[in-house]
Amino acid sequence: MNILESIVIALDAVRAHALRSFLTLVSIAIGIFAIIGSGTAISSLNATVTKQLEAMGDAAYQIKRTPSIQMGNTWRKYRNRKALTYQQAKEFKKLLNIADAVSIGNTTFGITVKNGNLSTNPDVSLHGVDDAYFITNNISLSDGRQFLPEDIAAARPLAVIGNDAAVKLFPRGNPIGQSITIKNQRFTVIGILTSKGSMLGQSQDNEVLIPISNLMKYYVDEWEQSVAITVKSPGKDALEASMDESIGLMRALRNVKPWEDNNFEIETGESLSTQFATFTSYLNFFGLGSGLVALVAAGVGIMNIMLVSVKERTREIGIRKAIGARKSWILMQFLVEAITLCQLGGAFGIGLGLGGGLLLSSLLNAEAAAPVGWIIFSVAACTVLGVAFGLYPAWRAARLDPIEALRYE
Amino acid sequence: MAAEQPIIHIEHIAKVYTMGGEKLYALRDVSLDISPNEYVAIMGPSGSGKSTLMNILGCLDTPSSGIYQFNGLDVRSMSDNELAEIRNKEIGFVFQTFNLLARASSVKNVELPLVYSGVKRAERRERAEQVMHSVGLGDRMEHKPNELSGGQRQRVAIARALITNPAIILADEPTGNLDSKTGKDIMRLFYNLWQSGNTIILVTHEEDIARHARRIIRIRDGCVESDLPNEENEASYSEAI
Ligand SMILES: Nc1ncnc2c1ncn2[C@@H]1O[C@H](COP(=O)(O)OP(=O)(O)OP(=O)(O)O)[C@@H](O)[C@H]1O
Ligand SMILES: [Mg+2]
Numbered sequence: 001m002n003i004l005e006s007i008v009i010a011l012d013a014v015r016a017h018a019l020r021s022f023l024t025l026v027s028i029a030i031g032i033f034a035i036i037g038s039g040t041a042i043s044s045l046n047a048t049v050t051k052q053l054e055a056m057g058d059a060a061y062q063i064k065r066t067p068s069i070q071m072g073n074t075w076r077k078y079r080n081r082k083a084l085t086y087q088q089a090k091e092f093k094k095l096l097n098i099a100d101a102v103s104i105g106n107t108t109f110g111i112t113v114k115n116g117n118l119s120t121n122p123d124v125s126l127h128g129v130d131d132a133y134f135i136t137n138n139i140s141l142s143d144g145r146q147f148l149p150e151d152i153a154a155a156r157p158l159a160v161i162g163n164d165a166a167v168k169l170f171p172r173g174n175p176i177g178q179s180i181t182i183k184n185q186r187f188t189v190i191g192i193l194t195s196k197g198s199m200l201g202q203s204q205d206n207e208v209l210i211p212i213s214n215l216m217k218y219y220v221d222e223w224e225q226s227v228a229i230t231v232k233s234p235g236k237d238a239l240e241a242s243m244d245e246s247i248g249l250m251r252a253l254r255n256v257k258p259w260e261d262n263n264f265e266i267e268t269g270e271s272l273s274t275q276f277a278t279f280t281s282y283l284n285f286f287g288l289g290s291g292l293v294a295l296v297a298a299g300v301g302i303m304n305i306m307l308v309s310v311k312e313r314t315r316e317i318g319i320r321k322a323i324g325a326r327k328s329w330i331l332m333q334f335l336v337e338a339i340t341l342c343q344l345g346g347a348f349g350i351g352l353g354l355g356g357g358l359l360l361s362s363l364l365n366a367e368a369a370a371p372v373g374w375i376i377f378s379v380a381a382c383t384v385l386g387v388a389f390g391l392y393p394a395w396r397a398a399r400l401d402p403i404e405a406l407r408y409e
Numbered sequence: 410m411a412a413e414q415p416i417i418h419i420e421h422i423a424k425v426y427t428m429g430g431e432k433l434y435a436l437r438d439v440s441l442d443i444s445p446n447e448y449v450a451i452m453g454p455s456g457s458g459k460s461t462l463m464n465i466l467g468c469l470d471t472p473s474s475g476i477y478q479f480n481g482l483d484v485r486s487m488s489d490n491e492l493a494e495i496r497n498k499e500i501g502f503v504f505q506t507f508n509l510l511a512r513a514s515s516v517k518n519v520e521l522p523l524v525y526s527g528v529k530r531a532e533r534r535e536r537a538e539q540v541m542h543s544v545g546l547g548d549r550m551e552h553k554p555n556e557l558s559g560g561q562r563q564r565v566a567i568a569r570a571l572i573t574n575p576a577i578i579l580a581d582e583p584t585g586n587l588d589s590k591t592g593k594d595i596m597r598l599f600y601n602l603w604q605s606g607n608t609i610i611l612v613t614h615e616e617d618i619a620r621h622a623r624r625i626i627r628i629r630d631g632c633v634e635s636d637l638p639n640e641e642n643e644a645s646y647s648e649a650i
Contacts, residue, residue, distance in 0.1 A: 005524060012512065016512065315508070316510060316511075318508075319508045319509075319510060320521070320525075321493070321496075322467075322469055322496060322502060322508070323496065323497060323502070323521055323522045323525065323569065324493050324494065324496045324497020324498070324522055324525045324526065324573075325493065325497075325525050326489070326490050326493045326494075326525070327489055327490070327493075328490075329525065402469045402470075402496075403464050403469045403470045406469070406504075406508065
């Protein structure tokens with residue numbers, strides 16, 4: 001028996017029932033699309049975020065009240081944690097020994113920045129930072145100067161602005177030395193950040209930095225009282241010692257009893273990317289899950305088509321058996337037909353999924369990553385699907401009695 | 410004649426259908442021997458069991474009881490695959506309703522038995538074309554069945570039955586769906602096949618058609634009523650057609 005012969009017969013049968021085949025093909029394509037699409041988008045996202053997190057440096061870490069990435073219903077778990085106050089952070093900064101730099105920051109989002117009657121959208125991130133922030137976060141300026149320790153201590157009304165605000169508020173001139181208004185407070189621009197481009201479709205230059213002392217004074221509500229501390233350890237080797245010291249110090253400052261867990265979080269770039277990977281694996285699981293549901297639905301469609309096809313072609317099967325086709329040949333013919341149908345749908349879905357995934361990741365400005373593994377998975381899944389849902393109809397065809405099949409009207 | 414081993418040997422064959430608890434005998438008790446190069450006509454009224462007998466002889470159906478030996482082999486103990494092989498290689502079956510694959514060209518239809526016996530594509534095509542020529546359809550290779558006349562369709566079916574060089578050709582009312590002129594053409598084809606050494610059994614209920622055969626078996630109510638050589642002179646017969 002010849003597989004190629006079966007494929008030709010199968011394609012012929014697909015062509016003969018073009019509409020019906022097409023509909024099933026579409027449902028397979030949707031299933032594969034869901035799997036491939038989410039796979040492509042997520043691996044692109046992963047590649048981009050991992051790269052960004054690595055850029056944070058492997059000797060830095062952060063201390064915060066709650067974790068950066070939270071999954072599930074963890075609000076209950078963290079809501080009773082005491083704020084990590086600016087006061088506490090300043091104390092911490094003073095006492096920590098094993099560190100190259102310690103910066104204290106806090107951010108409030110959705111801020112409007114004005115220059116006379118020119119105004120940004122109400123979507124600027126306003127970072128309250130200190131002088132060490134430029135070291136711990138590897139921030140560089142394209143123009144002007146950074147904050148000095150005395151700027152922070154005296155809460156001087158100074159600002160370092162991102163490229164977006166600079167372009168929007170100062171379309172003609174140099175912003176340095178000019179003043180901007182944030183919620184009725186005036187700040188003098190002393191520096192402009194180097195443009196960072198965009199990530200996942202969002203500009204990373206839509207931000208304004210002011211001294212943390214000012215941010216805490218004017219812009220944060222009670223529930224935003226907690227600050228984040230970023231520590232740059234003297235090197236990768238000293239990271240662990242530095243973190244140990246930080247934990248001990250923090251526990252002492254926050255009165256944590258020896259038998260209690262930390263009531264704060266300490267995160268490295270590495271631990272963040274692990275957390276992010278867990279997060280995307282949930283997304284992956286979701287894409288896979290919904291894709292599988294679609295595929296099973298498609299499988300039922302395939303089985304239905306094949307059962308109808310077997311029924312309609314009962315006489316044909318009778319003829320083939322009458323002139324000497326073995327059971328196994330009939331079985332194979334209908335199985336190959338089911339698999340061919342699935343693979344056609346799968347190929348369609350792979351195209352759709354790759355296209356969609358790449359489109360999505362280019363919209364999000366993430367790096368494109370073609371998941372070869374997913375394609376192999378799809379081909380395998382379609383074969384399994386074809387066999388799983390084609391077997392019963394094929395078996396029904398194979399076991400038909402030749403004389404009864406020939407008599408079938 | 411009797412010294413030769415018969416191709417077909419059946420003894421006390423019966424076929425029973427149970428319908429609503431009642432037993433219905435399609436065949437009661439049939440015994441026959443068919444030897445190589447015989448030309449047999451099976452006759453009988455409608456419902457007498459002719460088709461049932463042919464289907465059993467053609468290994469399409471199985472008897473309820475009795476003995477069936479094909480070329481000395483016990484058919485009733487054969488597996489499905491062995492039966493498929495006998496149908497494929499040893500028997501050429503011609504149906505009243507042609508039973509061609511509607512979507513395949515006539516030459517593809519003729520090739521099909523060779524596909525199942527694993528003959529290579531090129532050889533298959535060559536043999537199919539040869540047989541198509543021999544039944545006078547050399548110019549209709551690529552026609553689909555619905556692009557052919559009834560007589561041409563039956564020729565395609567005969568070509569398909571002939572392509573594996575079977576030991577015996579079974580034809581169940583091969584002219585039943587054809588007008589008398591076309592029927593006559595088909596009968597001439599069978600006559601020529603017999604002349605060139607083939608063994609043929611055909612079912613008919615027309616005396617005119619049965620005259621062509623050299624032996625006539627009459628069946629009534631699932632039993633053999635008579636089994637006689639055709640008295641007609643062969644020479645005068647061949648002149649007649
Ligand atoms: N599948 C079946 N189930 C029940 N009864 C059947 C079946 N097949 C045939 N029969 C019965 O068996 C008997 C013989 O049928 P068969 O088809 O052999 O007759 P026939 O001699 O070929 O008749 P005709 O000349 O009309 O073709 C009939 O009475 C028929 O009703
Ligand atoms: Mg009949």
